[in-house]
Amino acid sequence: MNILLIGDIVGHPGRTITARTATRWKAEHRADLVIANAENSAAGRGLTAPLADELFSGGCDLLTMGDHVWDQKEAPALLDRDPRIVRALNLPPGCPGRGATVLETPDGPLALVQLLGRTFMAMNSDCPFRAIDDWLKRNASRFKTIIVDFHAEATSEKVAMRHHLDGRVTCLFGTHTHIQTADESVTAKGTAYITDLGMTGPCDSVIGRTTDIILRRFTTGMPGKFEIATNDVRLHGALLTLDPTTGRARKIKRVEELA
């Protein structure tokens, strides 16, 4: 089974290249499933119902969120009703939506879980290590294939999670930094890993936003309304190949597609 994993989709440019790539890769049998991070789909801030529809009809099967999950007013209701959208598992109890979901595939059920990091992250969350331990204790026996999105800033926290989950999940991929890392690998115990998938959106930017406004913020400290950039649109992610009968990853390879 081949799964295309897509890094943080930013705005209209990111959605357009996502739909084009996901549709084409599925038609060409390069990808059986597509899992994408959609926390920046709505002009950088969260996800709306029409934009979720756009991504699903454009070939995405499951979407993960992140620290921008509640940016849109309609997000709580959207996440409550659509089981294809996952927010972090370790958000405090009582939050809307779900931290894990199950997709029935021709090769058996696949579980997708999202975790949120706590190092250099402003969002309030519980310990991601304990949260995934607890989830695995209750659910691991039901699934061969378990995919985890670790939405986190610090590479150290992500690499630590890699060791924590080695041999316990099929794939652990990182999102949130918008910068793709060159460290994809499969461990001896069959867990695929990459620290960050990167960003799907305008790369002539500061992680998706227009450069001049961000530079002004850094150099003067003055606030300004962020805008989504438009140039040099790329899709960043990874292609995961796994054996659904064992739940072990076989391969993971970085992906970059140009618009």
Ligand SMILES: [Fe+2]
């Ligand atoms: Fe994020």
Ligand SMILES: [Fe+2]
């Ligand atoms: Fe993001």
